[in-house]
Amino acid sequence: MPSYKLTYFNGRGRAECSRLLFAAAGKAYEDCRVVREEWLKLKPTSKLGQLPELEVDGQKYGQSRAIMYYLAREFGFYPSSNLEQLAVDEVVFVLEDFFNAIVKAMFAKEEEKEAKMKEFKETQLDKHLAMLEKALEGNKAKGFFVGDKLSVADIATYDCVSGMKVRFPGCLDSYPLLNGLVDKVGANEGIKAWVAKRPETQM
Numbered sequence: 001m002p003s004y005k006l007t008y009f010n011g012r013g014r015a016e017c018s019r020l021l022f023a024a025a026g027k028a029y030e031d032c033r034v035v036r037e038e039w040l041k042l043k044p045t046s047k048l049g050q051l052p053e054l055e056v057d058g059q060k061y062g063q064s065r066a067i068m069y070y071l072a073r074e075f076g077f078y079p080s081s082n083l084e085q086l087a088v089d090e091v092v093f094v095l096e097d098f099f100n101a102i103v104k105a106m107f108a109k110e111e112e113k114e115a116k117m118k119e120f121k122e123t124q125l126d127k128h129l130a131m132l133e134k135a136l137e138g139n140k141a142k143g144f145f146v147g148d149k150l151s152v153a154d155i156a157t158y159d160c161v162s163g164m165k166v167r168f169p170g171c172l173d174s175y176p177l178l179n180g181l182v183d184k185v186g187a188n189e190g191i192k193a194w195v196a197k198r199p200e201t202q203m
Contacts, residue, residue: 025075
C-alpha cells in the first residue's frame with residue numbers, strides 16, 4: 001500500500017474531506033498540520049506553493065479537489081459510470097460554491113463580518129441546502145446521492161453541511177433527506193471515530 005502524507009493548516013478547510021475519505025476507508029496516513037510560520041519555510045519546497053498537499057510515496061501533489069478525487073477513486077468512493085460520475089460532480093461543485101460563499105463571509109473585514117454573515121444566511125444558506133435536498137430526491141429510497149453506497153458526494157456534503165448545522169442551528173429542519181444523509185455519513189464507523197478525535201478548530 002502507498003504511504004500517504006497530507007499537509008495542511010490546523011483546520012478543516014480544504015483538507016477535511018480528504019481526511020474523512022481516509023477515515024471512511026480505514027487507511028493510514030500522516031496528518032501533518034502546520035502553522036503559518038512553518039508553511040512560509042516549507043512553501044519553496046512545495047509542489048504548487050499552496051496547501052493542501054498530498055505526498056504519495058514521497059511524490060507531492062497539490063489542489064484540494066484533485067487530491068480528494070484521487071483518494072475517492074483509490075478507496076472506492078467514486079462511481080465507475082460516466083452518468084453517476086456526473087451526478088457526483090454536480091454535488092461537489094454545488095458544495096464548492098457553498099463553501100466559497102461562507103468563507104467569503106467568515107473572512108470579511110472585522111467591521112463587515114456580522115453583516116456578511118447575515119447576508120450569507122439570508123441569500124445563500126437555504127439556496128444551497130435546497131439544491132442538495134433536490135439532488136437527493138431522485139435517490140431518496142436509498143438515502144445517498146448516487147447508487148446504494150457511500151460516495152465522495154455524500155462525504156463532501158457531510159463535511160460542509162455538518163458544519164452549517166453547528167453554525168446555524170435548525171438550518172436542516174426543512175430538509176429531511178439532507179439531514180438524514182448527514183446523520184448516516186456521521187454514523188460511519190471510521191468517520192465517527194475520526195470526528196471524535198480530530199482537533200477542535202473553528203473551520
